[in-house]
Amino acid sequence: MSGGLPVGAGSTEGLRGEWARLLGGNHGAAVHPRVVDSLVDRTAELLDRARRARPFDPAPARQAGAMLVDAHFTDPELLARAVEILHRQPAADGVGPMLAGAFAAGWAAALRERTLREQEAIRLAADTARHGVERALRESEARFRALFESAAIGIGIGDVEGNILAVNKAIGEIFGVGPEDMSGRRVGDLVHPEDTPGVWEAYGDLISGKREYFQVDKPYYRHDGEVVWTHLTVSLIRDADGVPKYQVAMLEDITDRYRLQERLRHQATHDPLTGLPNRAAFFERLERLFEEPEPGARFGLCYVDLDGFKVVNDSLGHDMGDQLLTAVASRLDAALTPLGHMVARLGGDEFVVLLENCRGEQEAVAAAKTVLAALAKPVIVGDHKLAVGASVGVLERRVATTTPGAAVRAADLTLYRAKEAGRGRWTLFDPKENARAVSRYAVSVRMPSALDRGEFFIDYQPLVNLADGSLAAVEALVRWRHPQLGVLGPEEFVGTAEETGLIMPLGRWVLEQACGQAADWVARFGDRAPQLNVNLAVRQARNAGLVADLDRILRTSGLQPGKLQLEITESTVVGPEDEALKSLHGLVDLGVSLAVDDFGTGWSNLAYLRDLPVSGLKIAGSFVGDLHDPAKDTHLGWRIVSGLVSLAHTLGLTVTAEGVENRADAERLRLMGCDWAQGWHFGRPVRPGEIARRIAEANLPEAVDLTE
Amino acid sequence: MRQPNWVPAGTDLEKPNAARMYDYYLGGSHNFEADRQMARKAVELWPELPQIMRANRAFLRRAVQHLAESGITRFLDIGSGIPTFGPVHEAARRVAPGARVVYVDNDPVAVAHSRMLLEDDVLSSVVQADLRYVDDLLARPEVSRLLAEGEPVAVLLVAVLHFVPDSDDPHKLVAALRDALPPGSALVLSHASLEGRPDQAGAHQDLYRRTPTPLTMRGREAIEAFFDGFELAEPGVVYLPEWRPDDPQAVGPHPERMTGLAGVGRLP
Secondary structure, three states, X not given: OOOOOOOOOHHHHHHHHHHHHHHHHHOOOOOOHXXXXXXXXXXXXXXXXXXXXXXXXXXXXXXXXXXXXXOOOOOXXXXXHHHHHHHHOOOHHHOHHHHHHHHHHHHHHHHHHHHHHHHHHHHHHHHHHHHHHHHHHHHHHHHHHHHHHHOOOEEEEEEOOOEEEEEOHHHHHHHOOOHHHHOOOEHHHXXXXXXXXXXXHHHHHHHOOOOOEEEEEEEEEOOOOOEEEEEEEEEEEEOOOOOEEEEEEEEEEOHHHHHHXXXXXXXXXXXXXXXXXXXXXXXXHHHXXXXXXXXXXXXEEEEEEEEOHHHHHHHHOHHHHHHHHHHHHHHHHHHHHHHOOEEEEEEOOEEEXXXXXXXXXXXXXXXXXXXXXXXXXXXXXXXXXXXXXXXXEEEEEEHHHOOHHHHHHHHHXXXXXXXXXXXXXXXXXXXXXXXXXXXHHHHHHHHHHHOOOOOEEEEEEEEEEOOOOOEEEEEEEEEEEEOOOEEEOHHHHHHHHHHHOOHHHHHHHHHHHHHHHHHHXXXXXXXXXXXXXXXXXXXXXXOOOHHHHHHHHHHHHOOOHHHEEEEEEHHHOOOOOOOHHHHHHHHHHHOOEEEEEEEOOOOOOHHHHHHOOOOEEEEOHHHHXXXXXXXXXXXXXXXXXXXXXXXXXXXXXXXXXXXXXXXXHHHHHHHOOOOEEOOOOOOOOEOHHHHHHHHHHHOOOOOOOOOO | OOOOOOOOOOOOOOXXXXXXXXXXXXXXXXXOHHHHHHXXXXXXXXXXXXXXXXXXXXXXXXXXXXXXXXXXXXXXEEOOOOOOOOOHXXXXXXXXXXXXXXXXXXXXXXXXXXXXXXXOXXXXXXEEOOOOOHHHXXXXXXXXXXXXXXXXXXXXXEOOHHHXXXXXXXXXXXXXXXXXXXXXXXEEEEEOEOOOOHHHHHHHHHHHOOOOOOOOOEOHHHHHHOOOOOEEOOOOOEEHHHXXXXXXXXXXXXXXXXXXXEEEEEOO
C-alpha cells in the first residue's frame, strides 16, 4: 500500500473503471445499462470522496455499500471483489482498510435491513393470503350452510356406520321433530313395514361402496306416529382416497301426491258402489295368472248373477237396488275373501269369484256353495226384507288349457245354463255343453255371413324339432273375431260349422290363406320356411272335389305340395270301404303328406292305421297334460306316452307330442325319441309376422335354444 | 372449459413454491425455509441456475424495453411471481412513463405481496387467476379492461408455460390468449428447454416434481409452436442471452448454457 495521496484524476478514473466492470458484469444485464452506469458514477464518487476526506469519514463509503444493496447487488462474491478493489486503491494515512471496512459495513447493514424487511414483507403477504383463503372458505361454508339450512328439500348427513350426524330444518318438518332430535339416531331405526323390497339391500350396497346412489319412494313414521311418504335419494361421499365416508340423504315429502295416486289407483280398480275390485282389477289379476303359470297350475271362476234383481230395481227403485247390491257385496266379501279368493263386481248384478291355485273342481264347487249359502238369508233393505237368490256358473281348469277371455266367456255361458236349469243353483262347466251353448246363442246364426264379412283370421302355432330345437312346422289355427263374443277358437265353432255345412267354404278359405302364407315364407326364407299343417275336417275329407280344389289352391299359391301336411282325425276314416280313403290317397298322390291329429282320443281301430296313407302322428295334448294331474299316476302316464311314441315309430311315422308346457317334459320327450313337439312351451298360436320373425332369428349365428 | 374452484388453493408455507424459489435464486429474501431448502438442492445439482434466472430476468427487461420503444404501453404479465427484481412496470416506464401493467399469478402469497408492493401504483393492478382457466383469466375486470380498448397489449409468458403440463394443453391456452388480443399485440415468451443442457434436464424436472408446480421442459419445436399466429421478431426463438443483447460482447461464449429459449412475436 502506498504511503502518499495519489496525484491527479487518473486514480479516480482507475477506481471507476474497475467499479464499472464489477457492477456491469454481476447482474447478467437484468438492470438497464444506463441504470448501472449512473449507479457506478454515484458510488464511485462517494468512495472517492471518502478516500480523500480528512479526518476520515466512513459515511460516504457506507452509503455506497448500501446503495449497491438497494440496487439488488447482494451477491457476497461481489462484496469480496469490491473490498479487494478498494484495498488496491492508493489512499493516504492508511485509510484503505478503513475505507474497505466502512463500505463492507454499509453493505452488510443494508443487506441485513433488506433481508429483515423482505422477510417481514413475505410473512405479511403469506398472512394476508391465508386470511383471504380462510375468508373465502368461511364465505363458502356460510353459503353451503345457508343452502343446507334453508333448502326446501330435506337433507341429512350420516356416516357409513349409519349414525345420523346432521339434518336440516326441512327434515325436521318432514319427521315432525326439531333437527336436534334427529342427530344421534340411526338410519337403521327408520325402517317402515311398507318399505319397497330391496331398499335396505340397496342401502347396504351403498354404505359398503358397491353403489354410488339410489332413489326410492319410501315411507317413514313421523314423531306423532303418522306415516309420511318421501321421494328419497341417498348418495355416497368418499374421501380423497375413495374410501366411503358419508352418506347424504335427500328427502322430498310426497305424501299428498302419494295419497292422491293411491286414491286414483283405488278408484280405477274398485267399484265405487260396493268397494269391491272392479272389472278392470279382476281381469288384471286373471291375466297375471296366465302370464307365467306354474306347470299344472289350475284356477277357478264362479260367475254369480242375482236372481230377480231386475224386479227389485223396477219395483223398489234404483236406490233400493243399490243398497241391495252393497249388502250382497259385503256378504260375498265376508264369506269368500277370508278363504283367499278374490270377489269382484263385473257390473250390474254380476259378481265373480276368482280362485287362484285352485286344487280341483271340488274347491271351486265349494266356493259356489259358499256364495249361495251367503245369500240364503234375506237381506234387509229399508223396510224390506228381500230374499235374494243367485245362480252360479263354475269353471275349473288348468291355466294352460285356456285363455282369460275364453274362461270368462265359458263361465258366463255356464251361468246361463244354471239359470235355465232353474235358479238358485250352481252349474259346472262342461266343454261340450259350452260349445253347444256358444253355437246356440251366437254362432250358428251369424256364421254364414261371417266369412263374407272377413271375421275369420288365422294364427300359426310352432311345431319344433326336439333334436335341435329348430322350427319344423306351423299349424294353421282359424279364429273368429266375433262381434259380441270376442275372439273364438276353432273348438268353439268348428263343430257347428261341420253341422251346418259351412265347414266347406271355411275349410277352403283356410287352405287358400294358409298356403298363400306358407308360399310367402318359402319365397322369403327358402328351405328354412317351415312345413304348413292344416286341419282337415271329416266332412271335407269326404268331399269328392277336395283333391281338385287343393290342386288348384297349390297351383295358385305356388306352394310345393311337399311343404303341406293335412291333419285328419281318427274318425275321418271309419273302415276300409270309407269313401274318404280315396280322397286321402288322391291327396298323397298330389305330394301332400297326412298326419293323424289328436291321436289316442278316438278309440280308433289300430289296424286301420296301418292302411292309412299317413306319415305322421300327433299324440293328443291330454296325454302330456295328464302327467301333471295330481289325481293320475305320473309314472303310468309316461309309459303310455312312451308306448305311443314306439307305436308311431314302428309304423314308420313321425311323431309329434302336443300340449307340451314345460322344459322338463320337452327334455324327457326328446330322450324317449319323440320327433317333434307342440305346446305353449314352444310358442302359442301367433300372428304370421311373429312366425316370420322367428324364422329370421333362427338364422342368427348364436341361434337361441328354443327349448329355453 | 373448466372453471376454477370457489375457494382458491391453500397457502401451505411448508411446501416449496416456484415464485419464492425464483426470488431466492435472484438473491432475494422473499422466501421461507422450505423454498430455500429446495432451491439450495437445485443449485447444488446445477450451479448455473442463479445465472440462468438472471439471464431470464434480463431477457424480460430487454423484451419489455423493446416493445415499449415500439409504442406498446399495455402489459399483461402472466405468472409474474414476486416482481421485485426489475419488474415490468419499471422497465416499461423508463421508455413509456404512462405504461399500464396487469400482473397475474395463481399463487395467493405472490399476489398478496405484489398488491402490497403496488399499493400506490394507480397504473398497475394485480389479479389472482390461473392460466389453465384462461377464460376465467380473460374475464377478470382488470384484464378485460386492458384488452377492451383495442390498443395493442404485450402478453408476457416468461418462465411460466413450463409449469403447465401437457395434460392442460398449453398450446390451446396460448391460442385462446392470442384470439383475445387486439391487432398489433405481442407475445413475450421464455421457456425451460430440453436442449442446451440435456444432462441437467432430467434431475431438475425430478426435483420440481416434489413441488406443487412440477416442471415440464419442452423442445424447440414445441416452444416455437406457441408463436403460431404471431410474426416472430428478430432474431426469432433463441437462447436467453442471444435475444437482442445490450452489447454483443455480453452474450458470452456459451449462450446454450442459459438453457431457456426465448422469443417475441407480434400480431399483424
